[in-house]
Amino acid sequence: MxxxxxxxxxxxxxxxxxxxxxxxxxxxxxxxxxxxxxxxxxxxxxxxxxxxxxxxxxxxWAGKNELVVDAVAVLFDELELPDRGSLAADVEGVVLQFAGLLERPETKTALMAVVAESTSDAVLRDRIRSSIVDRQKRLVTEGRARAQARGELPTESDPETAARGSDLIFDVIAGAVVHRCLVSSKPVDTDWARDFTRLLLSGLTAISPA
Amino acid sequence: MxxxxxxxxxxxxxxxxxxxxxxxxxxxxxxxxxxxxxxxxxxxxxxxxxxxxxxxxxxxWAGKNELVVDAVAVLFDELELPDRGSLAADVEGVVLQFAGLLERPETKTALMAVVAESTSDAVLRDRIRSSIVDRQKRLVTEGRARAQARGELPTESDPETAARGSDLIFDVIAGAVVHRCLVSSKPVDTDWARDFTRLLLSGLTAISPA
Amino acid sequence: MxxxxxxxxxxxxxxxxxxxxxxxxxxxxxxxxxxxxxxxxxxxxxxxxxxxxxxxxxxxWAGKNELVVDAVAVLFDELELPDRGSLAADVEGVVLQFAGLLERPETKTALMAVVAESTSDAVLRDRIRSSIVDRQKRLVTEGRARAQARGELPTESDPETAARGSDLIFDVIAGAVVHRCLVSSKPVDTDWARDFTRLLLSGLTAISPA
Amino acid sequence: MxxxxxxxxxxxxxxxxxxxxxxxxxxxxxxxxxxxxxxxxxxxxxxxxxxxxxxxxxxxWAGKNELVVDAVAVLFDELELPDRGSLAADVEGVVLQFAGLLERPETKTALMAVVAESTSDAVLRDRIRSSIVDRQKRLVTEGRARAQARGELPTESDPETAARGSDLIFDVIAGAVVHRCLVSSKPVDTDWARDFTRLLLSGLTAISPA
DNA sequence: AAGTAAACGAGACGGTACGTCATGTCTTACT
DNA sequence: AGTAAGACATGACGTACCGTCTCGTTTACTT
Incomplete structure (x- = not known):
């Protein structure tokens, strides 16, 4: 590809x-x-x-935007999802890995900028999606399948529902990490990763008592 | 102010x-x-x-960044949190409101851009936080207090833990909506808002069977 | 002006x-x-x-051509026509002065170049004419009037005929010097100036026997 | 050739x-x-x-200059000197022929340009001289010989003096026509050709009374 | 009412980067 | 070895904005 x-x-x-x-x-x-x-x-x-x-x-390349997308896209392919034995551990792992990637100055400065430009450039938007975003959804589908195999998550029969679920999970994980890093500009450390994972797995109603 | x-x-x-x-x-x-x-x-x-x-x-103004921050900051103050009777309804409401704001071209193109610039400009970062981000945390604290009053959420005694929780919730909600809108560039409609709210409230383990 | x-x-x-x-x-x-x-x-x-x-x-300035015309035009205004007592001496004097100007590298390289460009640029052509060429016709009219006062040349009553004659003389003198300097690339020295002046004053039929 | x-x-x-x-x-x-x-x-x-x-x-070819010299040189070889019976008629004829050549856009724009370049390029200068200029001197020597045979011009015994004379005549004719066409940018018509020929043959002192 | 000091519009200034173009050289595969 | 095609390094082009400056003018608060 x-x-x-x-x-x-x-x-x-x-x-x-x-x-x-x-x-x-x-x-x-x-x-x-x-x-x-x-x-x-x-x-x-x-x-x-x-x-x-x-x-x-x-x-x-047609310009700065296209060039930078290609330049940073390869960095996102470094993300991996080693099996850590549980869904919670897998989520924590990928959150920390993704945060590590976003701490690198080349990604942190480039990612938001090209996304900003893409809001008024449909071609660029597609390029970002195909070169960067969609390729990382593999992490979600893989982690989800693994959790289903472990019995941690129920199996989803309808493929469309499954896809919608994966998209949602992806937006929540990636969005939260990006927002924490770049907008709130606070560190994504193991504590935050643990808190986030608990929220993601158990929901709001369960976080405080734990 | x-x-x-x-x-x-x-x-x-x-x-x-x-x-x-x-x-x-x-x-x-x-x-x-x-x-x-x-x-x-x-x-x-x-x-x-x-x-x-x-x-x-x-x-x-010192430059483009500062000017744009001031120009769009006021738009974010339009967000409100009317009491819809339940935590889920409140979350759905704020998600849809926030998404409506992000659909507007002036916010969509400006927000990511100034965030991108802020990655290499601490002064700008602070300005964004004080002018835009922190001011919207009121929505989270208000909604949470309301839910606690309703008994939907447990009361948090330690104020620091409470603040950490609010920050986390804020990053998850805002991050997910932004990511859905601007990165995945898919619509935040009532379906998505309902799915997201269910995930947020109940966690991953509970979403599929519903 | x-x-x-x-x-x-x-x-x-x-x-x-x-x-x-x-x-x-x-x-x-x-x-x-x-x-x-x-x-x-x-x-x-x-x-x-x-x-x-x-x-x-x-x-x-609109470009290289216009700039160079203005830059060298002033040099041509240095030309003078001191009264040397006879038409022949005046002609020799102006020929040598003009040749001296054309030997300078800034004029030699610029003049032909802008003339070349002016062949496909009417605005430039007018600019050259008004800034450089026409202003030097004063040398011809002045020298001619002086010669007529001395009785060396007949007085011309019809002003249009007089103008046509001055134009012709100007083209012959300037053209010959320019061609000798830049095309034949041979020196315009006192010998050549004397030969040319004799030809100009007495015509072809008279040059050889002298 | x-x-x-x-x-x-x-x-x-x-x-x-x-x-x-x-x-x-x-x-x-x-x-x-x-x-x-x-x-x-x-x-x-x-x-x-x-x-x-x-x-x-x-x-x-080494570059633009050399190429253009070769491209236009051949056009100058079209010039001929048919015997029109008198020196004046021959001069008028060659003047009009030369002017006709200079009206063509390819020669008009190219000739001055390569001459301009040649002011700072000795090799190009030689190329122009050998390919274009010197080859047209034949017109002068031929016309002069014809006039001498007719008895219109005295015979010149010293070959060096004769060469100097031919060079001078060439510079005057070619220079005047070029200057009239390209610098003064006025037409070389039969009237001008007649005026010029009378000046060339009889000299300044004789032009007006005629 | 006069004085003063800053803000105002206009637009020229020294810079920097842009994206395009032409030059003359080179590399490839084909003839 | 000559060729067509086209990529290459180089460097000028003319334009657009940048952020600063210098004008002459306007507008409020002082005295």
């Missing part, structure tokens, strides 16, 4: 595009994001860092 | 600042956000729309 | 244009022409040399 | 150069000059028009 820019190859003649350039540009983009943040990042600077001409960059 | 820019008034002599200009600028900012989005918004354009000189604008 | 750029002043409000900037830019343009020649001259470089922003330059 | 670029043929192996490509490129260059003028002409566009790769073009 490829998230390459506009058109990978049209014809077969002519000098082929440099494969090294692609990775150099994405790495330079991440480095620039760390140093300069989203609004300080310029495509000219990225090109210089990558040892590449600005034209090469514009030949592959 | 005012979130005026740098210094409202230092001396007492000289021509006083125009009060109309302030509101004209904020209204122009919101209008420009709707038409152009965050990245298309320029301060020169805002000044023109407001019928004001650029200098007047810079005399009051 | 001013050959200022587009619009000298439209309104009376706002910060007035820097008068120093104008002269600094024209001087920088001449210096850059000497060092780099026409095709090597860039507006960015001129701006840097003049200690001025590129925008300031574009605010005053 | 060869105005080929770098080297016609060095080795004998490999695929031979396409002979058609050469003429296609020169024709495309002339067409592009007409449409776009000197500064609008690009080598990439010429290559496209000629149905040729840019590489092919660069293999044969």
């Amino acid at each position: 490829q998230s390459r820019s506009s058109a990978p190859r049209t014809g077969r003649t002519g000098r082929p595009r440099s494969a090294e350039a692609d990775e150099a540009i994405l790495a330079a983009t991440r480095a620039a994001l760390v140093e300069l943040g989203w609004s300080g990042l310029t495509l000219g600077d990225v090109a210089t860092r990558a040892g590449v001409a600005k034209t090469t960059l514009y030949r592959r | 005012q979130s005026r820019s740098s210094a409202p008034r230092t001396g007492r002599t000289g021509r006083p600042r125009s009060a109309e200009a302030d509101e004209a600028i904020l209204a122009a900012t919101r209008a420009a956000l709707v038409e152009l989005g965050w990245s298309g918004l320029t301060l020169g354009d805002v000044a023109t729309r407001a019928g004001v000189a650029k200098t007047t604008l810079y005399r009051r | 001013q050959s200022r750029s587009s619009a000298p002043r439209t309104g009376r409000t706002g910060r007035p244009r820097s008068a120093e900037a104008d002269e600094a830019i024209l001087a920088a343009t001449r210096a850059a022409l000497v060092e780099l020649g026409w095709s090597g001259l860039t507006l960015g470089d001129v701006a840097t040399r003049a200690g001025v922003a590129k925008t300031t330059l574009y605010r005053r | 060869q105005s080929r670029s770098s080297a016609p043929r060095t080795g004998r192996t490999g695929r031979p150069r396409s002979a058609e490509a050469d003429e296609a490129i020169l024709a495309a260059t002339r067409a592009a000059l007409v449409e776009l003028g000197w500064s609008g002409l690009t080598l990439g566009d010429v290559a496209t028009r000629a149905g040729v790769a840019k590489t092919t073009l660069y293999r044969r």
Whole structure:
């Protein structure tokens, strides 16, 4: 599955595009994001860092938004869901992993910015969804299946209902972590992860007495 | 309570600042956000729309970020929490209200953008928190107190634990709605609000059988 | 008489244009022409040399052509026609003076270039004519009047015929010197000036026997 | 007669150069000059028009200047000097012919431009001289010889003096026509040609009374 | 009523980045 | 080896905004 820019190859003649350039540009983009943040990042600077001409960059990506999406998308693929033996432990694990990813300056500054831009750019919105968001739903479906196998969660027969449930769980987990990190700007530590997990599993009515 | 820019008034002599200009600028900012989005918004354009000189604008706000925070902050104060008789109904109500706010183009494009900028700007972060975020926590504390009065939720004696709980609930509700709206870009309708409320109140283990 | 750029002043409000900037830019343009020649001259470089922003330059001139015309026009005003006592001496004098001007690298490289561009740009053509060419016709009319006063040339009663004659003489003198200098690229020395003057005054049929 | 670029043929192996490509490129260059003028002409566009790769073009010419010199040089070879029976008629004829050539957009825009470039490029200067200028001196020497045979002009015994005279006449005729056409931008019609010829043959002192 | 001090509109200023274009070189596969 | 196609590094282009500045003007509070 490829998230390459506009058109990978049209014809077969002519000098082929440099494969090294692609990775150099994405790495330079991440480095620039760390140093300069989203609004300080310029495509000219990225090109210089990558040892590449600005034209090469514009030949592959339409602009800053698209480039950054591709540059950070790969980081999200690092997320894993090791089996920790229980649903609660799995949720805590993924929450902490996701928070760790959001603490990295390149993701923290880039993610909200591209989401903001995507509110007025449908193409970008699709790109974000296909390159970043949808790919991480695997964590939810996998964790849920595991919990069902353990008997911690009931099996859902209707596939559509199952999908709606997964979407909801995904929005709640990802949304809560993002909001805690970036909006409330408070740390996602083990205490918070435990509190959150308890709320998620047992609901509001059960949190206080515990 | 005012979130005026740098210094409202230092001396007492000289021509006083125009009060109309302030509101004209904020209204122009919101209008420009709707038409152009965050990245298309320029301060020169805002000044023109407001019928004001650029200098007047810079005399009051330090830059685009600060201006937009002030311009959208007031919109969040519209949120209310009418008593609907039960905790579930109150949660559903606030979720739908919040979602309605996020559907408006000026908030949707502005909120994520300033949050993104705030990741590398502590002053802006504080401004967002004091002008927008913290002021809406009243909805959580109010709703919670009401539920406790109804006996739907246990009373929390330790005030620190109570605050931690409110923060968590706030991050979960606001985060889930924002994520659903802006990242997953799917509608927050009554169905979703009901599903989310059930999850929030009863927890994961209880959602499917219902 | 001013050959200022587009619009000298439209309104009376706002910060007035820097008068120093104008002269600094024209001087920088001449210096850059000497060092780099026409095709090597860039507006960015001129701006840097003049200690001025590129925008300031574009605010005053529409492009390279217009700027260079203004920059070299003033040099042509240095030409004078001191009375040397006879028509032949006056012609020789002005030929050598004009040749001296054309030897300067800033004029030599600029003049032909802007003339070349003017072949496909009517506005530029008029600008060249009014800023440079027509202003030097004074040399011809003055020299001719002086010769008529001396009795070396017959007086022309019809003003239109007189104008046609002056135009012709101007084209022949200026054209010959320019062609000798820039196309044939041979020196315009006193020998050549004497030969040319004899041809101009007495015609082809008389040159060889002398 | 060869105005080929770098080297016609060095080795004998490999695929031979396409002979058609050469003429296609020169024709495309002339067409592009007409449409776009000197500064609008690009080598990439010429290559496209000629149905040729840019590489092919660069293999044969060093750059825009050289290419254009070759493209327009051939046009100047069209000039002829039919015997019209008298020196005055011959001069008038060649003046009108030359003016007709200079009215063509490809020559008008190209000639001055390459001359301008040649002021800072000695190699180009030589190329222009050998490809264009010197080849047209034949018109002067031929016309002069014809006039001498008719007895209209005295015979010049010293060959060096004769050459100096021809150079001078050439500069005066060519210079005057070029200046009239391109600098004064007024038409070279039969009236002007007659006036100019009378001045050239009889000199200043004789023009008015006629 | 006159004086004073700051805010006001207008717009020029030095900068920086933009996204495009042309140059001249190169790499590939084909002839 | 010559070719068409097209990617490449380089660097100028002309534009748009930035945030600051310099004007001349307006508007309130002082004396």
